[in-house]
Amino acid sequence: MNDSIDEKIRAALRDSTDGDALAREPNLAQELITAFRGRNRFTNVMAFVMSIVSMAVFVWSVMRFYDAAVVRDQLVWGGVALFTLIFISFMKVWFWMEMHSNRVLREVKRVELLLLSKLQER
Template sequence: MNIDEKIKRELEQQSTEIDKILAEEQGIGDFVLGSIRNSLKGWFILINLIVIVVTAVMFWTGYQFVQAQVVEQQIFWAVWFLASLIVQVALKQWIWAEMSRSSLIREIKRVELTMERSVKSLTN
Protein backbone atom coordinates (compact mmCIF):
# COMPACT_ATOMS: atom_id res chain seq x y z
CA MET A 1 0.00 0.00 0.00
CA ASN A 2 1.51 3.34 -0.98
CA ILE A 3 1.31 6.60 0.93
CA ASP A 4 -1.50 8.02 -1.24
CA GLU A 5 -3.77 5.10 -0.40
CA LYS A 6 -2.93 5.44 3.30
CA ILE A 7 -3.79 9.12 3.26
CA LYS A 8 -7.02 8.52 1.35
CA ARG A 9 -8.07 5.77 3.76
CA GLU A 10 -7.24 7.94 6.77
CA LEU A 11 -9.17 10.91 5.40
CA GLU A 12 -12.23 8.75 4.79
CA GLN A 13 -12.01 7.38 8.31
CA GLN A 14 -11.68 10.89 9.75
CA SER A 15 -14.62 12.03 7.66
CA THR A 16 -16.88 9.47 9.30
CA GLU A 17 -15.55 10.45 12.76
CA ILE A 18 -16.21 14.12 12.05
CA ASP A 19 -19.73 13.28 10.87
CA LYS A 20 -20.35 11.48 14.17
CA ILE A 21 -19.06 14.46 16.17
CA LEU A 22 -21.20 16.90 14.21
CA ALA A 23 -24.23 14.68 14.72
CA GLU A 24 -23.88 15.10 18.48
CA GLU A 25 -26.00 18.18 19.00
CA GLN A 26 -25.36 19.66 22.40
CA GLY A 27 -28.11 21.52 24.16
CA ILE A 28 -27.88 24.27 26.74
CA GLY A 29 -27.87 21.67 29.51
CA ASP A 30 -24.70 20.11 28.12
CA PHE A 31 -23.01 23.51 28.01
CA VAL A 32 -23.95 24.27 31.61
CA LEU A 33 -22.83 20.85 32.83
CA GLY A 34 -19.59 21.21 30.91
CA SER A 35 -18.90 24.51 32.65
CA ILE A 36 -19.68 23.04 36.07
CA ARG A 37 -17.14 20.25 35.43
CA ASN A 38 -14.46 22.75 34.39
CA SER A 39 -11.63 24.23 36.46
CA LEU A 40 -13.66 27.33 37.40
CA LYS A 41 -16.64 25.36 38.69
CA GLY A 42 -16.57 27.08 42.11
CA TRP A 43 -16.76 30.50 40.50
CA PHE A 44 -19.41 29.32 38.06
CA ILE A 45 -21.66 28.09 40.87
CA LEU A 46 -21.03 31.21 42.97
CA ILE A 47 -21.87 33.56 40.10
CA ASN A 48 -25.07 31.62 39.39
CA LEU A 49 -26.12 31.95 43.02
CA ILE A 50 -25.36 35.68 42.92
CA VAL A 51 -27.47 35.99 39.74
CA ILE A 52 -30.40 34.42 41.59
CA VAL A 53 -30.03 36.91 44.46
CA VAL A 54 -29.66 39.85 42.06
CA THR A 55 -32.77 38.69 40.17
CA ALA A 56 -34.76 38.67 43.41
CA VAL A 57 -33.46 42.17 44.23
CA MET A 58 -34.36 43.34 40.73
CA PHE A 59 -37.95 42.11 41.04
CA TRP A 60 -38.25 43.58 44.53
CA THR A 61 -36.98 47.00 43.44
CA GLY A 62 -39.29 46.89 40.41
CA TYR A 63 -42.23 46.16 42.68
CA GLN A 64 -41.21 48.98 45.03
CA PHE A 65 -41.00 51.33 42.05
CA VAL A 66 -44.54 50.49 40.98
CA GLN A 67 -45.85 50.87 44.54
CA ALA A 68 -44.10 54.18 45.24
CA GLN A 69 -46.40 57.16 45.66
CA VAL A 70 -43.88 59.99 45.56
CA VAL A 71 -41.72 60.84 42.55
CA GLU A 72 -38.54 60.90 44.68
CA GLN A 73 -39.26 57.33 45.80
CA GLN A 74 -39.91 56.25 42.23
CA ILE A 75 -36.57 57.72 41.14
CA PHE A 76 -34.81 56.00 44.05
CA TRP A 77 -36.29 52.60 43.24
CA ALA A 78 -35.78 53.07 39.49
CA VAL A 79 -32.06 53.73 40.03
CA TRP A 80 -31.72 50.59 42.16
CA PHE A 81 -33.71 48.59 39.62
CA LEU A 82 -31.42 49.72 36.79
CA ALA A 83 -28.32 49.03 38.90
CA SER A 84 -29.48 45.49 39.65
CA LEU A 85 -30.36 44.99 35.97
CA ILE A 86 -26.86 46.06 34.90
CA VAL A 87 -25.25 43.75 37.47
CA GLN A 88 -27.40 40.87 36.30
CA VAL A 89 -26.52 41.45 32.64
CA ALA A 90 -22.81 41.62 33.46
CA LEU A 91 -22.92 38.41 35.49
CA LYS A 92 -24.88 36.55 32.82
CA GLN A 93 -22.41 37.76 30.21
CA TRP A 94 -19.60 36.22 32.28
CA ILE A 95 -21.57 32.96 32.58
CA TRP A 96 -22.09 32.73 28.81
CA ALA A 97 -18.43 33.57 28.16
CA GLU A 98 -17.36 30.83 30.58
CA MET A 99 -19.65 28.29 28.92
CA SER A 100 -18.26 29.28 25.53
CA ARG A 101 -14.69 28.98 26.81
CA SER A 102 -15.37 25.53 28.24
CA SER A 103 -16.93 24.38 24.99
CA LEU A 104 -14.02 25.73 22.96
CA ILE A 105 -11.47 23.97 25.18
CA ARG A 106 -13.33 20.66 24.76
CA GLU A 107 -13.37 21.08 20.97
CA ILE A 108 -9.66 21.90 20.86
CA LYS A 109 -8.91 18.78 22.90
CA ARG A 110 -10.99 16.70 20.48
CA VAL A 111 -9.01 18.06 17.55
CA GLU A 112 -5.73 17.33 19.35
CA LEU A 113 -6.77 13.73 20.00
CA THR A 114 -7.92 13.27 16.41
CA MET A 115 -4.64 14.64 15.07
CA GLU A 116 -2.64 12.44 17.43
CA ARG A 117 -4.54 9.35 16.27
CA SER A 118 -4.03 10.36 12.64
CA VAL A 119 -0.30 10.78 13.07
CA LYS A 120 -0.02 7.42 14.85
CA SER A 121 -1.99 5.63 12.16
CA LEU A 122 0.07 7.19 9.37
CA THR A 123 3.38 6.25 11.00
CA ASN A 124 2.30 2.62 11.42
Protein backbone atom coordinates (compact mmCIF):
# COMPACT_ATOMS: atom_id res chain seq x y z
CA MET A 1 0.00 0.00 0.00
CA ASN A 2 2.13 2.82 -1.29
CA ASP A 3 -0.64 5.46 -1.61
CA SER A 4 -1.07 7.57 1.48
CA ILE A 5 -4.45 8.87 2.53
CA ASP A 6 -3.34 12.44 1.75
CA GLU A 7 -2.56 11.52 -1.85
CA LYS A 8 -5.95 9.84 -2.20
CA ILE A 9 -7.73 12.91 -0.86
CA ARG A 10 -5.76 15.22 -3.17
CA ALA A 11 -6.57 13.02 -6.16
CA ALA A 12 -10.26 12.87 -5.28
CA LEU A 13 -10.48 16.64 -4.86
CA ARG A 14 -8.52 17.25 -8.06
CA ASP A 15 -10.90 14.99 -10.02
CA SER A 16 -14.09 16.46 -8.54
CA THR A 17 -16.33 18.40 -10.86
CA ASP A 18 -17.68 21.88 -10.14
CA GLY A 19 -21.10 20.91 -11.47
CA ASP A 20 -21.47 18.33 -8.74
CA ALA A 21 -24.12 18.96 -6.08
CA LEU A 22 -21.46 18.60 -3.41
CA ALA A 23 -19.35 21.34 -4.91
CA ARG A 24 -22.06 24.00 -4.54
CA GLU A 25 -21.69 26.32 -1.59
CA PRO A 26 -24.80 27.56 0.22
CA ASN A 27 -25.35 31.28 0.54
CA LEU A 28 -25.45 33.14 3.85
CA ALA A 29 -29.21 32.78 4.31
CA GLN A 30 -29.03 29.01 3.79
CA GLU A 31 -26.18 28.74 6.29
CA LEU A 32 -28.19 30.72 8.84
CA ILE A 33 -31.21 28.46 8.34
CA THR A 34 -28.96 25.43 8.74
CA ALA A 35 -27.87 26.76 12.14
CA PHE A 36 -31.50 26.41 13.30
CA ARG A 37 -31.61 22.72 12.42
CA GLY A 38 -30.05 19.74 14.09
CA ARG A 39 -29.39 18.89 17.70
CA ASN A 40 -28.76 22.49 18.86
CA ARG A 41 -32.02 23.85 17.44
CA PHE A 42 -33.53 24.93 20.78
CA THR A 43 -30.30 26.60 21.93
CA ASN A 44 -29.92 28.49 18.66
CA VAL A 45 -33.53 29.66 18.65
CA MET A 46 -33.27 30.85 22.25
CA ALA A 47 -30.02 32.67 21.52
CA PHE A 48 -31.60 34.36 18.51
CA VAL A 49 -34.63 35.42 20.54
CA MET A 50 -32.37 36.72 23.32
CA SER A 51 -30.42 38.68 20.73
CA ILE A 52 -33.59 40.34 19.42
CA VAL A 53 -34.79 41.10 22.95
CA SER A 54 -31.38 42.55 23.77
CA MET A 55 -31.60 44.78 20.70
CA ALA A 56 -34.94 46.12 21.92
CA VAL A 57 -33.48 46.73 25.40
CA PHE A 58 -30.52 48.50 23.79
CA VAL A 59 -32.75 50.86 21.82
CA TRP A 60 -34.91 51.51 24.90
CA SER A 61 -31.88 52.19 27.12
CA VAL A 62 -30.37 54.58 24.55
CA MET A 63 -33.64 56.48 24.44
CA ARG A 64 -33.72 56.63 28.24
CA PHE A 65 -30.07 57.74 28.26
CA TYR A 66 -30.86 60.80 26.17
CA ASP A 67 -33.97 61.60 28.22
CA ALA A 68 -32.15 61.41 31.58
CA ALA A 69 -31.51 64.77 33.26
CA VAL A 70 -29.19 63.55 36.02
CA VAL A 71 -25.67 62.29 35.29
CA ARG A 72 -26.18 59.24 37.51
CA ASP A 73 -29.17 58.15 35.43
CA GLN A 74 -27.20 58.71 32.24
CA LEU A 75 -24.43 56.47 33.59
CA VAL A 76 -26.91 53.74 34.52
CA TRP A 77 -28.67 53.78 31.16
CA GLY A 78 -25.35 54.07 29.33
CA GLY A 79 -24.11 51.01 31.22
CA VAL A 80 -27.25 49.07 30.33
CA ALA A 81 -26.83 50.07 26.68
CA LEU A 82 -23.17 49.05 26.71
CA PHE A 83 -23.93 45.70 28.36
CA THR A 84 -26.68 44.86 25.87
CA LEU A 85 -24.49 45.90 22.95
CA ILE A 86 -21.71 43.59 24.16
CA PHE A 87 -24.23 40.78 24.65
CA ILE A 88 -25.55 41.24 21.10
CA SER A 89 -21.97 41.16 19.79
CA PHE A 90 -21.28 37.90 21.63
CA MET A 91 -24.44 36.36 20.21
CA LYS A 92 -23.42 37.34 16.67
CA VAL A 93 -19.96 35.88 17.14
CA TRP A 94 -21.52 32.69 18.52
CA PHE A 95 -23.78 32.36 15.48
CA TRP A 96 -20.82 32.88 13.14
CA MET A 97 -18.91 30.16 14.98
CA GLU A 98 -21.92 27.85 14.73
CA MET A 99 -22.17 28.45 10.99
CA HIS A 100 -18.42 27.93 10.63
CA SER A 101 -18.58 24.57 12.40
CA ASN A 102 -21.44 23.55 10.08
CA ARG A 103 -19.33 24.62 7.10
CA VAL A 104 -16.35 22.54 8.30
CA LEU A 105 -18.56 19.50 8.86
CA ARG A 106 -20.02 19.90 5.36
CA GLU A 107 -16.52 20.00 3.83
CA VAL A 108 -15.41 16.95 5.80
CA LYS A 109 -18.47 15.05 4.58
CA ARG A 110 -17.73 16.20 1.04
CA VAL A 111 -14.17 14.89 1.23
CA GLU A 112 -15.40 11.62 2.73
CA LEU A 113 -17.91 11.14 -0.09
CA LEU A 114 -15.36 11.99 -2.77
CA LEU A 115 -12.83 9.65 -1.25
CA LEU A 116 -15.41 6.90 -0.93
CA SER A 117 -16.49 7.30 -4.53
CA LYS A 118 -12.87 7.14 -5.75
CA LEU A 119 -12.14 4.10 -3.64
CA GLN A 120 -15.23 2.32 -5.00
CA GLU A 121 -14.13 3.01 -8.57
CA ARG A 122 -10.95 1.03 -8.05
